[in-house]
Amino acid sequence: MILVLIEHEAGMPDRLSSEALTMGRRLAEATGSPLHAMAWGDGAAAGAGPLRGAGVAVLHTIEDPRLTDYAPEAIGKGLAQLIERERPLAVIGGGSDRAVELMAHVGARTGLPLAANSTDVRPGEPWQVTRQRWGGSLLEEARLDGPIRLLTVAAHAVEPAAMTLAGAASPAEVRPFAPDLTDGDLRVRITSRVPAEAGKISLADARVVVGGGRGVGSAEGFAELDELAALLGGTVGVSRVVTSAGWRPHAQQVGQTGTRIAPDLYIACGISGAIQHMVGARSAKAILAINTDRDAPMVTRATYAVIGDLHTVLPAIISAVREAR
């Protein structure tokens, strides 16, 4: 059996879980074994229909009245118990922070190795994975040892297959699983929440990101970037140099230790393009680099480039956009 960890909204698997399911289905076909899923939380069983469409035969739901909200230690312990009972060939989690955290708990409880951020898995003697290092700047081919192979799929490394609606007619079999938990296992749980600021464009979801790097030169130098971002309905993102200098808050940092962006256009101003920055901008559909250095990595990897000082180029672009309206 191949077992996939599902995160869901009222049963419907989210995007990253669909990526894990897609890898799980391929692996189930390659090993000639059934595909199972496991999920926790309100409405988990409602996933039986859509999951059948993704090839899932059985959905295991982790059931405990105390699991009213995310509690990684308790859920991880429950998942580990389910896995030790079912003994699947492999367990696959998605690329979310939570899925990786839960799989780490499963690894810790079972003593099994975990290959995080995998892009490919090949059953055999031994099983092998390809996984991301350095945020994806480097790939590692590795053995995946253990009687049960644990892995997570790197976010957006696998194109999720469409779920066929035919499955809704014959939903996956739901098997509730009551883990053996103590109150102490619930010591790590969400105790409160702070809502997101309303009306703010999220960097991860922005359609246009105007990026600033060392070349901006100062905190004040960002006025033109802010203005262009506002004109285009986008938001500002920055390189690590900028946050380390205190010019902008870390929440605006794009890169390996910041936010991964996926805009239609990334306008990178005065950013050289270090690999740690580029992994955060990899999903941009197009890049416009504005840079004085024609040979900067950002320029050579861009779709479009303007060679010049951003402080003279940006005002010209801003007034040209205003005129064009």
Add this chain to the structure above:
Amino acid sequence: MNILVCVKRVPATAGKITLTADEQAIDTRYLGFTVSPHEECAVEEAVRIVEAQGGTSTVLTLGPEEATDQLREAMAVGIDRAMLLQTDGGEWDAVATAGAIVDAIRAREAVDGPYDLVLLGNEAADTGDYQVGVRVAVALDRPAVTGAKGLEVRDDAVVARREAASGGWEVYEIPRPAVVTVKEGINLPRYPSVPGRLRARKKEIERVTLDPAAASPARIRLRVPVEKESAVEILGEGPEAAPRVVEVFRRLGLIA
């Protein structure tokens, strides 16, 4: 307050990564070394907590003799003590790394009493395993929060907050002692001062020699991903390029 912070020596890559001929490692002949940005922030957080509440901070690393550079960097910004779990330079997998850290913690705690807080980075910059902190916590039966971007240590509890996938924050209040992995952005690390560096150079480093047989890396080989060929279209030089930029905005549907 007794705080342990774990860091890892990694090459300071910036441009294109070059591998050794046997594809087993990054060619570091022309590179400096550093720790992950997450870990720099973990070190800063430990220093701040001890500055505010008193106590002792200790930095630990698992790595070769040269990793004492990274321990001294941490001491230069205010960490009190350092511990090197010394390897022969080979890579250690996450299970073995967590095991060695747990052994070291147990040995130290038997002498000095428990660490109220063990801090790590959310993931190492190089291997990106995302699991050593959780493995350490589970082995020690301590609560763990990962990916914290806010931290408050109270007398009886640790309050950590992390970004929610849908925006906003999740807050976790957990009992002490605890394990917390942090992300860059939790603070803005300070730069070491010259007196700080001088002090750090004189400090002693406790050493534990590890058995290389425990390392068990799963690596077969490394490879640099093939980059998408991009033929950059130069729109022009200086402000004169603005009309062509506007054309691009139009083509992409960003302006009417």
